[in-house]
Each structure stands twice: as structure tokens, then as C-alpha cells.
Amino acid sequence: MLSYIVRRLGGALVVLFGISVVTFILAYAVPSDPARMIAGPKASMATVLAIRHQLGLDRPLYVQYGAYIWRLLHLNLGMSYVYNLPVTTLIGQRFLPTATLALSAWIAELVIGIPLGIYTARRARKLSDYIVSILALIGISLLIPWLGIVLLYWLGFKIPIFPLGGAGGISHLILPALTYGITGAAAYTRLLKSSMLEVLKQDYVRTARAKGATESRVINRHVLRNALIPVITYGGIDIGYLLGGVVLLEVTFNWNGLGILAYNAISESDIPVIMGTVLLTALLVVLFNLLVDIVYVFVDPRIRYG
Amino acid sequence: MSVQNASAAIGGASKSQKKSRGALFWKSVRKFPMVYVGGLIVFLLVICAVFAPVLALHNPITQYQNGLHMDGTPVGPSKFFPFGADDVGRDVYSRLIYGSRVSLIVGFVATAISLLIGTTLGLISGYFGGFIDTVIMRITDTILAFPFLLFALALVTILGSSLTNVLIAIGILGWGVMARVVRGQVLSVKEFEYVQAARALGASTPRILFRVILPNILGPIIVLATLAVSQNILVEAGLSFLGVGVQPPTPSWGNMIYAGVQDYQFAPWLMVYPGVALLLAVLGFNLLGDGLRDILDPRNATH
Numbered sequence: 001m002l003s004y005i006v007r008r009l010g011g012a013l014v015v016l017f018g019i020s021v022v023t024f025i026l027a028y029a030v031p032s033d034p035a036r037m038i039a040g041p042k043a044s045m046a047t048v049l050a051i052r053h054q055l056g057l058d059r060p061l062y063v064q065y066g067a068y069i070w071r072l073l074h075l076n077l078g079m080s081y082v083y084n085l086p087v088t089t090l091i092g093q094r095f096l097p098t099a100t101l102a103l104s105a106w107i108a109e110l111v112i113g114i115p116l117g118i119y120t121a122r123r124a125r126k127l128s129d130y131i132v133s134i135l136a137l138i139g140i141s142l143l144i145p146w147l148g149i150v151l152l153y154w155l156g157f158k159i160p161i162f163p164l165g166g167a168g169g170i171s172h173l174i175l176p177a178l179t180y181g182i183t184g185a186a187a188y189t190r191l192l193k194s195s196m197l198e199v200l201k202q203d204y205v206r207t208a209r210a211k212g213a214t215e216s217r218v219i220n221r222h223v224l225r226n227a228l229i230p231v232i233t234y235g236g237i238d239i240g241y242l243l244g245g246v247v248l249l250e251v252t253f254n255w256n257g258l259g260i261l262a263y264n265a266i267s268e269s270d271i272p273v274i275m276g277t278v279l280l281t282a283l284l285v286v287l288f289n290l291l292v293d294i295v296y297v298f299v300d301p302r303i304r305y306g
Numbered sequence: 307m308s309v310q311n312a313s314a315a316i317g318g319a320s321k322s323q324k325k326s327r328g329a330l331f332w333k334s335v336r337k338f339p340m341v342y343v344g345g346l347i348v349f350l351l352v353i354c355a356v357f358a359p360v361l362a363l364h365n366p367i368t369q370y371q372n373g374l375h376m377d378g379t380p381v382g383p384s385k386f387f388p389f390g391a392d393d394v395g396r397d398v399y400s401r402l403i404y405g406s407r408v409s410l411i412v413g414f415v416a417t418a419i420s421l422l423i424g425t426t427l428g429l430i431s432g433y434f435g436g437f438i439d440t441v442i443m444r445i446t447d448t449i450l451a452f453p454f455l456l457f458a459l460a461l462v463t464i465l466g467s468s469l470t471n472v473l474i475a476i477g478i479l480g481w482g483v484m485a486r487v488v489r490g491q492v493l494s495v496k497e498f499e500y501v502q503a504a505r506a507l508g509a510s511t512p513r514i515l516f517r518v519i520l521p522n523i524l525g526p527i528i529v530l531a532t533l534a535v536s537q538n539i540l541v542e543a544g545l546s547f548l549g550v551g552v553q554p555p556t557p558s559w560g561n562m563i564y565a566g567v568q569d570y571q572f573a574p575w576l577m578v579y580p581g582v583a584l585l586l587a588v589l590g591f592n593l594l595g596d597g598l599r600d601i602l603d604p605r606n607a608t609h
Contacts, residue, residue, distance in 0.1 A: 244455030
């Protein structure tokens, strides 16, 4: 098991290297000149050249990449052109709001998706299964901002139950979480349903039933534990969608987090901030997938890694 | 036996197999009626996009004076504007019809780009294994690590906002899952006798990959591609909503929704119609993809 974890860590390191290369190329491929961005449109060519030299932009690519990695290892993501603050500071200020939002969105997905998955698996091929499946499919086909605005209008404005966007207490979290839950739950429902149907056919489920175990015990102890494995895998993949979707959620609900930071940075060509958020989110995805792979070992007794 | 004969034999075998498989396919389609609904929606969508100039009542970017009230607010659904007019007096219905073109082009072309990259890399990775496999799979992991929407947003910003760049961005970011699935499929079929037979008969590697293995794993690829179309349509709409991608006055459902947000309270048609159009289009591809998956699933096979 230890060698499996070590191997998995090695793979993650290679991916981290890949991520650093991709973000470096993207930052380098930007058509707008960073030196010109800092100096402003009125600065003379000499000033621009001086800044370019100061930033090391006139040195060969591999030297710049080396410097880039060196800065990353020192948690230096550069300075924002617009705010004139270190990118790490900007990200640090907004990390917690985004983490809160993403976590609530994810919980909403699970709270909606998992019970529906169990329900449709137990009612497979009945009318209620079809109705719930179609509803879940409609959910997954909705555009996040569209659903968000409609919910905001009806549940925030017409019937003012929830606040109209912004950050605050739990009441501010419910609508964005619900929006993401509705659009994301179907993936979990679908996955859990098919894996439960597979498990329900197994001999050990029949044995449990033959022993006289109650239906809820069979489902909870025997079926769910085994059927949740692919769901956990998807949880790791989902973090990527979640961190992308959070941009749409934050813009829709005016939630001042990393998503809005990136969104504003994009309209202002603030490259260090864009690259910083892309890098951070990619890092989180790698981390979570690593976590999922390690959790596996403990969840599924059948998986033994030599 | 020469290579030609051998391949003819292989081709012949797969053809007769295909025929019975095709019959089985149509037999099991009946068990999953939602495929028809999905197929119908997709068909209507294609009709909309192709015959947009015929179906549209007005020019989608003309600003009509009678589209606005005296106080400058847009007029609601009427005989002249079936779905109302937008905030500068353009016909929402005609813009909706033309907007289907953007969604479909992004859906199909971006998926085709991802499919080309993902399938090729997946085939190579699965077939050769070893070091090549490791390298390709680590590259795939890298691409999959970037949150799709955020990365597409960054890429389109860097390349510049245009339909072509949206296509490229979505296309070159979306192949990760496809490469993984294709690789898995290749691993499961590459030891079959017909692959070994083709190899023994001296078929070239590209021929084995694309003419022998690929046709046999087409099912899951088609399912994946159909679902990718629906996802890519949503991503395009999301990018348009965030202001990158197709720029007004060219209509796309995403930028129509964005433009309608401000006026939702007194002119709900601006946001409701494009939202519903988007929902139907995405739902159509989802129903089709889900249905095809159920039909092609050997566990649901009709015998």
C-alpha cells in the first residue's frame, strides 16, 4: 500500500510539472506585453524596455521558466497589474469565501443527487424512476446563471425569502448552493443508480436477503457501501467542474471570491491574477484526486495495492 | 493469403457482424423511447440552424423602431415580434433562430476537435502501453486537472474573443475524458483474436488502430461524443454569459441571456426564451446520449 501511495505521489508530481509548463506557456503566449501593461499606454519605449529587462522578459525561455518555478516554490505568484498587490494576497483574501461556496455547492449536489440515486435504483423501470430521471436530466441541462437568476427573482425578489446575492450568513449560501445542486446532482444520481443496480444483482446481496436482513439494512450495509465507490471517483473529477462552475455562481450571485477575481482579471488582462487562480485551482484538483485515490484504499476492502 | 484478402476477410466479418448488431440496435431502441425524443429535438435544432434565413421573420441584427415603446422599453410578444423585442428593438424570435447556429457549431466542431485528439491519443496509449502510455496518460491527467470553464475563459481571453477561438479553446481542453475512455476500451479489445489475426497477417499499425480496433469501440465513443456536445453547448453559453466568445450583435443564446438579466423584472421574455431554447437543445443531446448508452450497454442487450 505504501508503494502504491508513493507511486501515486510521483504521478501527481509529474502532473504538477505539466501544470506549471502549461501555465507558463499561456502566460508567455499572451499577446499583450506585460511590461507595457505595467508601464501604461503613455510610457516611452525606453521605460517599457527597462521594465522588460527588470522582469527578465528579454532572457531566453528556459531561464524564464526556471525563474518562474523558483518564484512558485517561494509562493510568489507575481504582482497584480491592476491592484498592484501580490497575487497571493489577493487570492488569500478570497480563498475562504470561495471554499465556503464550493463546499456548500458540493454538499447540495450530494444531498440532492444521492437520495435520488438510491430512489431511482430501487424503483428501476417504474414510472417514478422515469419521472425522477427526466427531472434530473433537465437539471443537468440548465445553464447555471440562468437558473440562478430565475431563483433569485422568485425566491429573493418576488417572495423575499433569501437575500439578493452578496456574502453573509447561511441564508446567502442557500440559493447559490441550490442552483449548483440542481445543475450538478444528476451526475451523481445517474452514477449511483447504475452502480447500485449492478451491486443489487450480486450474490452477497441475495445472501443478505436470504438471511432475513431488513431491506434498509441490505441497502445501507451491503449495497450502498459497495455502490459508492464509483461515486467517490466522480467526486474527485467533480471538483474540477465545481471550481469552474464557481466562477459562474459567483458572478451570478455577486459573491466576492476567486471566481469574481478571475473574471475581473480577465476583462482587465491582469495576467498574473488569471494565471494564479488557474494554477491554484489546478493544484486543488490534483490534491483532491490524490486524496480520493488514498481514501479508496480505506473504503473498498477489495482494493489491495501491492 | 495476401494482406488485401485478409483485410477483406476482416472487413467482411465485421460487416456481417455489423448487420446483426444493427438489427439488435434497432430492436433495443424500442425499449428506450426517450432516444426518440432526444433525436427529434436534435433534428429540429439542426433544421433551425440550417434553415435559419427561412425560419426567421426578421433580420436578427436590425434594430426596429416599433420594437421599443415611447419610453425606450422593449415591446413584449406580439404579432410582429412573436417572442418580443430586445432592449434595442431587435426581434428575439429571429435572434433565437440564428443563435442555434452558434450553439450547434460549437457543439459539433469543438467536440470533433476533442474527439480527434482524444481518440488518437487514447488509441496510441492503450495499444502501445508501456512508456508511451505513461507519458500520454500523464499529459491527460494534466489537462484534466485544469477546471474546464476557468481554463477556457483564460484561453479565450489570451487568444481573443471570437467564435473560432471559443471552438479551439473548448476543443483542445475537452479531450481528456475521451482519451481515458478510449484507452480503457482499447485495453479491453486489443488482445482479442481478430486484432491478433490482423497483426499476424501483417496489417500496418495505423490500419490495426483505425480500421480494426476503432470500429469495434465506436459505441462508447459515440455516447461520449453526444454527451460532450451537450456539455460544450453549455460551456459556450457560460463563456458568452461572462462576455467572452461570440460578441453582440451576433446572437448567441448565452449573450442573449446575459443581455436579458438586467431587464428580467419587466421584460422576462428576453431571458426566458433563450434559456428555454438552451435547455431544450442541451436536454436533446443528453437524452440522445443517455439513451444510446442504455441501448449499447451489453447488459441491456436484446437477444
